[in-house]
Amino acid sequence: MSGLSIDKLSMRFDLPNGGSVQALKDVTLDLKAGELLSVLGPSGCGKTTLLNIVAGFLAPTEGKMTLNGHEIKGPDAERGMVFQQGALFEWMSVRDNVGFGPSMKGMPSKEKAEIVNHLLDVVGLQDFKEKAVYELSGGMQQRVALARCLANDPDVILMDEPLGALDALTREKMQSLVLKLWKETGKTIILITHSVEEALLLGERLIVMAPRPGRIHKEYRLPFAELGVEADLREVKKHPDFAVKREEILGMIWDMEEEIMGRSEETA
Amino acid sequence: MTGLILPVVYIGIFAVAAFVFTRIGAKKDGYTALKTVTFGDESAVRPNRAAGIISILTLFLLWGMFTGSSLIPSFLHAPAPFKGETSFEYTVEANGQTDTATVAVLVHEREETPDTPAIEEGDGIAKNDSIKVAQYRSQLVSFDKNDEVKRADGAKVVAINGTPVVPGDTVEIEGGSVTISDKGTPNFQPENGLQMEPLYLPSPEAVVERTGKVLEEGFRGTSLLGHLGMSLFRVVAGFICGAIVGIPLGYAMGLSNWFRGWFDPIVEFMRPVPPLALIPLVIIWAGIGETGKIILLFLAALWIMAIAARSGVSGVNIAKVHAAYSLGASKWQIMRHVIIPNSLPEIFTGARVAMGVCWGTVVAAELVAAEQGAGMMIMVASKFQNTDIVILGIILIGIIGFGIDMLMRGAERIMVPWKGRG
Numbered sequence: 078m079s080g081l082s083i084d085k086l087s088m089r090f091d092l093p094n095g096g097s098v099q100a101l102k103d104v105t106l107d108l109k110a111g112e113l114l115s116v117l118g119p120s121g122c123g124k125t126t127l128l129n130i131v132a133g134f135l136a137p138t139e140g141k142m143t144l145n146g147h148e149i150k151g152p153d154a155e156r157g158m159v160f161q162q163g164a165l166f167e168w169m170s171v172r173d174n175v176g177f178g179p180s181m182k183g184m185p186s187k188e189k190a191e192i193v194n195h196l197l198d199v200v201g202l203q204d205f206k207e208k209a210v211y212e213l214s215g216g217m218q219q220r221v222a223l224a225r226c227l228a229n230d231p232d233v234i235l236m237d238e239p240l241g242a243l244d245a246l247t248r249e250k251m252q253s254l255v256l257k258l259w260k261e262t263g264k265t266i267i268l269i270t271h272s273v274e275e276a277l278l279l280g281e282r283l284i285v286m287a288p289r290p291g292r293i294h295k296e297y298r299l300p301f302a303e304l305g306v307e308a309d310l311r312e313v314k315k316h317p318d319f320a321v322k323r324e325e326i327l328g329m330i331w332d333m334e335e336e337i338m339g340r341s342e343e344t345a
Numbered sequence: 346m347t348g349l350i351l352p353v354v355y356i357g358i359f360a361v362a363a364f365v366f367t368r369i370g371a372k373k374d375g376y377t378a379l380k381t382v383t384f385g386d387e388s389a390v391r392p393n394r395a396a397g398i399i400s401i402l403t404l405f406l407l408w409g410m411f412t413g414s415s416l417i418p419s420f421l422h423a424p425a426p427f428k429g430e431t432s433f434e435y436t437v438e439a440n441g442q443t444d445t446a447t448v449a450v451l452v453h454e455r456e457e458t459p460d461t462p463a464i465e466e467g468d469g470i471a472k473n474d475s476i477k478v479a480q481y482r483s484q485l486v487s488f489d490k491n492d493e494v495k496r497a498d499g500a501k502v503v504a505i506n507g508t509p510v511v512p513g514d515t516v517e518i519e520g521g522s523v524t525i526s527d528k529g530t531p532n533f534q535p536e537n538g539l540q541m542e543p544l545y546l547p548s549p550e551a552v553v554e555r556t557g558k559v560l561e562e563g564f565r566g567t568s569l570l571g572h573l574g575m576s577l578f579r580v581v582a583g584f585i586c587g588a589i590v591g592i593p594l595g596y597a598m599g600l601s602n603w604f605r606g607w608f609d610p611i612v613e614f615m616r617p618v619p620p621l622a623l624i625p626l627v628i629i630w631a632g633i634g635e636t637g638k639i640i641l642l643f644l645a646a647l648w649i650m651a652i653a654a655r656s657g658v659s660g661v662n663i664a665k666v667h668a669a670y671s672l673g674a675s676k677w678q679i680m681r682h683v684i685i686p687n688s689l690p691e692i693f694t695g696a697r698v699a700m701g702v703c704w705g706t707v708v709a710a711e712l713v714a715a716e717q718g719a720g721m722m723i724m725v726a727s728k729f730q731n732t733d734i735v736i737l738g739i740i741l742i743g744i745i746g747f748g749i750d751m752l753m754r755g756a757e758r759i760m761v762p763w764k765g766r767g
Binding site: 132133134152153156157158160164165167177178181182209211229231 | 662667683689763
C-alpha cells in the first residue's frame with residue numbers, strides 16, 4: 078500500500094499544573110503518493126503538532142501512522158522537512174547544505190555532486206553554491222532548504238510554514254517554485270500555512286482544522302494547484318471559484334477565532 | 346604636589362586636544378556625515394583616531410615630564426630637584442657675642458659620592474662649614490663642630506641669612522630650605538621640585554635601558570624571554586588541560602540528564618570561586634612547582650570551558666537538529682556535523698575568557714611563589730627597589746595579555762566566521 082495513512086491520531090499534553098491539553102483528537106487522513114495537501118487553521122489548532130508527529134519528532138498518545146505500509150516510529154530520511162527558517166547549517170556552504178543528506182548516507186562524492194548540481198540548477202542557485210548560507214537572502218535560504226530536502230529523495234515532504242517569513246513578492250515566486258517541484262518530482266507534500274490564499278493556490282487537497290481539541294473540520298479538493306503548474310499564479314487567483322472558496326474558508330476560520338475569544342471571555 | 350598637578354595637566358591636554366580636533370579639525374565622512382541624530386546613536390560613535398594617538402603620546406609625555414626624561418625637551422620638564430652648590434649664612438650668638446659664618450652646601454644625586462666642598466674656615470667665633478646632601482634627603486648642620494663656642498657653652502643660631510629665627514622656624518634659601526630643629530641645629534633640605542623620585546617612577550629611558558640590560562643579562566639566572574615564556578607555557582598547558590576535560594564535560598552536561606544533574610552543583614559552585622582563592626590550597630597540595638601552577642590554571646580554565654560547551658549545546662536551534670534527523674543523520678553524525686560546529690562560537694568565546702583569566706591567574710600565582718615567570722620577576726624586582734624592572738614587567742604582561750586576546754579573536758574570525766549569523 079503506497080501513501081501516507083493517519084489513523085485516529087490523538088495527542089494529549091500534560092500540563093505542569095495537573096491539567097492537560099487535547100492538541101489533536103481522532104485525526105484520520107489518507108494521502109496517496111504524489112498528493113499535495115495544505116493544512117489551514119487558526120493558531121492552536123494543532124497543525125504543527127500534527128506535522129511533528131508525522132515527521133516522527135513526537136509520539137502520539139493514541140492512533141498510528143503508516144507510510145507505504147510500514148509504521149512511522151521516529152524521524153527518517155523518507156520524510157523530509159522544510160522549516161519556516163533557521164534550520165540551515167550556517168557553518169556549511171550552500172553546496173554542503175544541499176549535499177548534507179547524501180553525505181550522511183555515505184554516497185560517493187561524484188554521485189552526490191551530480192545531485193547537488195542538478196538541484197541547484199532547479200532552484201536557481203548555481204552561482205551561489207560556494208557561498209555561506211548566511212550571505213543569502215531569506216528567499217534564497219528557503220530555496221536552499223527545498224533543495225536540501227529534495228537531495229535526499231524523500232517519499233514525503235513536510236513543510237511547516239516554509240514561506241511564512243518571506244515578503245509578498247518573494248513568496249509568490251516561491252509558491253510557483255513549490256508547484257513546479259511538486260509536479261516535476263511527484264512527491265507527496267504536506268504544507269502547513271497561515272495564508273488562506275497560499276493554501277488554496279498550492280493545495281490539491283486542503284483541510285481546515287478546528288481547535289480545542291485539534292481536529293479536521295472540513296476537507297476540500299481544489300483545481301487551483303493543477304492550474305498553477307501551467308499558468309501564472311495571478312491568473313489562477315482570478316478564477317471565479319477562487320474568491321468564493323477564499324471567502325468561505327476565511328469566514329470559517331473567522332468564526333473559529335470568534336468562538337475561541339468568546340470561550341476565553343467566559344472563563345475569564 | 347605632583348599628585349595634584351599631574352591630573353590637572355592631563356585634563357588640560359585632554360580638553361585642549363578635544364577642542365582642537367573636534368571643533369577645528371572636524372570632518373565627518375561616509376554615511377555618518379549625513380546623520381542628523383548622532384547623540385544617542387551608538388552606531389555613529391567611532392573611536393577618534395587622533396584622540397587615540399594623542400592619548401598614548403600624552404601618557405609618555407607626562408611620564409617624561411615628571412621624571413625629567415632626556416627624550417623630551419627640557420623646557421617641558423616639571424621643576425627638577427635642586428642639584429649643585431648653594432650656601433647660606435648663619436649667625437651664632439654666645440656670651441653676648443655674635444658672629445656670622447657661611448655653610449657651603451653641595452646637593453648631589455643619590456648614586457654619587459662627591460667630596461664635601463672645600464672652604465676656608467674664616468675668622469670669628471663662628472667658622473665656615475661645608476656639607477653635602479643627596480637629593481630628596483636632608484642634612485643637619487653641626488655648625489659648632491669647628492666653632493670656638495660650642496652649643497654646650499650656650500652658643501645658638503639666631504639668624505639664617507639675616508632672618509632672625511627660633512627653633513621650629515624655616516627659612517627659604519636658594520636651592521632649598523633651612524629649618525631650625527627643636528635642639529637648635531639648622532637642618533638643610535634641598536628643593537625636591539615636582540618630579541618623581543626615580544625610586545618611585547624611573548624615566549622612560551631608564552626603563553628602556555634596563556630592558557636592554559635585562560634582555561642581555563637576564564634576571565635571576567633566566568633570560569627575559571625565559572621568564573615570559575615560562576608564564577606563557579604555564580598558561581597554555583593549564584588552558585589545554587582545562588579545555589580537554591572541560592569541553593567534553595560541557596557537552597555531556599548539555600546532552601545527558603545524568604551528567605547535567607551530577608555536575609551542575611559542582612560547576613555552579615566552582616564557577617564563582619576566584620582561581621586566586623585556590624592558590625593557597627594548591628600550594629599546600631602540590632607545592633610551588635610547575636605541577637601546582639598547572640593544576641591551578643587547569644582549574645581556572647575548566648569551569649569556564651565546561652560552561653561554554655554546555656551553553657553551546659543548549660544554544661542549538663532545535664529546528665537544525667530536527668532537520669538533520671529528517672535528512673537521515675545518525676546520533677553520532679548529528680554530534681559531529683550539527684552540535685559541535687554549532688557550539689564552536691560559544692567555545693571560542695569561552696576560550697578567550699579562559700585565556701584572559703589564566704593569564705591573570707598565572708601572574709598572581711607567580712607573585713606568591715615561583716622560580717621563574719613574569720610575576721616572579723616583578724615581585725623580586727620590587728623587593729630590591731628595581732622599579733624600572735617592575736614597570737618593564739607590567740608593560741610586558743599587558744602586551745602579552747592583549748596579544749593573547751587579539752590572537753584568540755583572529756582565530757575566532759578564521760575558524761568560526763558564522764558566529765552570530767545563524
